Amino acid sequence: MFRLSPQRLLSLSPRSGESYIMQSVRGIQTPRKHEGKVALVTASSDGIGLAIARRLAQDGARVLLSSRKQQNVDKAVQELKKEGLNVEGTVCHVGKNEDRVKLVNTAVQKFGGVDILVSNAAVNPFVGNILDSTDEVWEKILDVNVKATFLLVKLVVPKMQERGGGSIVIVSSASGFTPFPSLGPYSVSKTALLGLTKALAPELAPLNIRVNCLAPGLIRTNFSSAFWKNESVLDQIKIKVGISRVGEPEECAGAVSFLCSPDATYITGETLVVSGGAYSRL
Known part of the structure; x- marks a missing residue:
């Protein structure tokens, strides 16, 4: 069915692989797994x-992007x-x-509803010794990282109910299991998101809404550049990572x-760790 060698398949990046395969299908219309869905x-x-x-x-999916x-x-x-993708955007400070x-209202107005939320x-x-952190630091981190996530979920649940269900993915961090050095308050907030996922999942399951965690x-992002741009720190990290490199956003x-896909309809309340094997014993 495909004019595509195994070697070529392995060489495809996560970004381009599926679209290449879709273009290679001859005479068969294979629906994409989020066709008709709206993602926020x-x-x-x-x-x-x-x-x-x-x-x-x-x-x-039709996707609504946001940033501050x-x-x-x-x-x-x-x-x-420019890549031919169906997206819109809006300014949002989640705090x-x-x-x-x-x-949420913009997603409904532009696309008709919400099926997928990625928080x-x-x-x-x-950054520093956790005992040196202040009230203001804790308030900001917990307000944005934890409280805002929960309140956003509350807003989208009724919209998902209107569409018969949905999928929520909360982005935590491996630091939620083992705190990153000098990032104590941040790591604690990410631990809270692991718990929030488990608390939400059974309550939303009867509504056909699944809640999982990444x-x-x-x-390799700007947010984490202090780690991977420092060669000595990076070398120490690579020792602990089964796949000896920094991960890519894709x-x-x-x-x-x-x-969020139909392939995961029996998965809820779970946390998927993407760490190159660094946390494989969790």
Whole structure:
């Protein structure tokens, strides 16, 4: 059916692989796994969030991107539209209630509803000894990373019910299992997201809404650049990683697309760790 060698398949990047295969099908219309779905992805103008938005759109979803700055939203939307993807964007600071409401309403107005939510937004205003962290640090981290995630879920659940169900993916971190050095408060917030996933999943299951969690390890993004741009730190990290390299955002995106797809309809309340094997004993 395919004029495609196994070697060529293995050489395809996560970003291009599926679209290449789709173009290679001769005489068969194979539906993409998110065809007709609407996805909302927070903090999606860069890094893991942008890769997730791109992959969901490649897999057929209509995707609403968001970021705190208009210029970042415009740049990301323009980039993905040039790739022929069905995306729109809006400004959203997830820590602000009015922005969360606007985000969900925009998805409904532009695309007709919400089937998929990927909660990816997070902040980390503190690096150092955890005992040196302040009230303000804890308030900001917990408000944005944990509380805002929960409140956004509350907003999208009624919209998903209107469409017969949905899928939610909360982006945590491998640091939620083993805290990253000097990132104590941030790591604690990511541990809370593991618990939030498990608390939400059984309550939303009767509504046909699945809730899962992604826990990336070290991924090559601007957010984590302090780790992978420092050669001595990177060398120490590689020793602990089964696959001796830094992960790419697209490798997280494929995992999220799977969790939201019909292939994962019997999966909820779970955390998928994408860490190159660094956390394989969890």
